[in-house]
Amino acid sequence: MTMNAVIPTDVSVASDAPFRPNRVPVGSPAYNEITEFLYEEAWLLDEIRLAEWVARLDVDLRYTCPVRQTRPLHQHAQSIVRTVMHFDETYASIRGRVGRITDTRSAWAEDPPSRTRRLVTNILVDSTDDPDEFEVKSYLLCSRSRFEETNLLFLSCVRHDLLRRYDDGIKLARREIIVDQTVLGFPNLAIFL
């Protein structure tokens, strides 16, 4: 095999942006603050403290989860489908979803609730033109156990977030969840990612 074949330099499916535009160094104060926000968020969701989670969402939130398709490498970008998505949410619709769970006794999909573990890793932070806004990539491996099923269900994804810093803390303004499965192994997305 010849090694000089033309290989696309960037097969990133989520963005055409250069890989290291405005990296906030790992371990810097801003990086740590953001990491802590993501860890706390995972904790609140795993503990089903949904009202506290919603308090960390900004009112202009866009929260989406595109469908994935299998495509050849040279069409890799098209493996992300942003027409029909698994989630297509705003702040109001997320509040509606949370209200269904917290304000009724009939949201059976999560009552009894799943036991979940959101493992957040590989956090990369970029600064933006606005000193209080950060573009953040993080990997999420979410395990889910329901009833007496011994095999955990897994969903892996990368999240492309826009986080906004306020005086009283950080808020999530945008999240695009790029899942790795074309056919999800979860029976529903009654939980948040």
Place this chain on the structure above:
Amino acid sequence: MLDRTRTTLSDGTTIDDLINIETREVQLRAISDPELYDIEMRKVFGKTWLLLGHESEIPNPGDFITRLMGSDPVLITRQKDGSIRVMLNVCPHRGMRVCTADAGNAKVHTCIYHGWAFKNDGDFIGAPVAGEKMHGDILPKEKLGLTQARSHLYGGLIFATWNLEGPSFDEFLGEMKWYYDMLFCRTDKGLEALGPPQRFTIKANWKTACEQSASDGFHTLTLHRWLGEFAKFGDGDLTTSMYGTEVSSLQGHSLRCMPVANKFKQAAGFRDGNLTLEEKLAIVPPPGITKEMLPELIRNLSPEQLGLLVDSPPQVGGMFPNVLIAFIYVPQPDGEIIGLTSLHTYIPKGPDELEFCNYILAEKDAPEEHKQKALQFAVRMLGTSGMVEQDDSDTWPHITQTAKGAAARNVTMKYQAVCTTPPRPDWPGPALVYEGFTKDDTQWNWWLAYRELMNAPA
């Protein structure tokens, strides 16, 4: 003596033992028995027409999508002449999946294993090193193409079957076609898929989802209680909207027509008979329709169909064996009523697993803003994260598991809520008509259709 035309399991149990016609009961064993599953793949999914997508997913010559017909992968392609072909996506050489992408455009599909190449109509072109004849001389080239299914377009929906000599698609729909036409063939340009389907798996047998899709009304009151409790549908009482008319056929198809006047205060005037079609469409149009489409509806539907569509549109139901139809309303707190259009196929993936495949559609002629809203609310209510259907997907796995118990397999599922109200004398449509509060008849007809196919000679 064995009746050879009757399907019998290895322990001597027949389909008729499992489905009791006299008492309208189905033994739970019928849900997830692996032996039955193998028969279903041949006698149900190998024989009936199956929904595979919408032609708007492959608008240009060479476009293709790959889907599943039961457990068989198929390649669906758009030809140069605009027609559509459905064929087995399995290489006749050594069984490799020929096309491995979910969608794309290609003139030629070449198997990556040994390089056999096929035109996008499935014809065998050749194999590498032509002079050495990898495909030999024993079979002519004409016999080395991809296995063709028999396909049919209905309102742009792609259907196919392996039953080359069986009933036509129209025969398969039977009298229910009159009602399905109100949903799928009502506008000049028809529906379009707003994107590829959502796909996810549920550890449940396909029949748990499919018998429910045959217009199970009762589960709405309990499983989807939040719709009243939280979303305040029907001002908090879902019962009123369960009065309507269910239509069905012995082919196992069904729809529930729900009077708009029972659902929405704004539509109370629909009952008086003083409103014109135009006025009604301005108040609460059928899901997916805008009032501007009235001339198209008049062109495409009979006055009887149009009257029913406007007063009492079919909103939920199914198409045997594995399609759910949802043309539903989502009332907003500000009074706006958004209509959604979605079709699901529940694809069997073994006795204990199904793939939920959710197509979201809209009328091609609808304004872009209307389509976007319908899409967004369809995602929020139905399918993967749908607030309605996430509760369903948590139910079916339990049934699939309980059906395996030594004692529970003999428990029966009961379809004994029988409609006794005669149809309204002015009911305009054909087929079996069940008037009044939702009952079990449509779901029972689903099982009768299943029984018929399962007992038919292979």
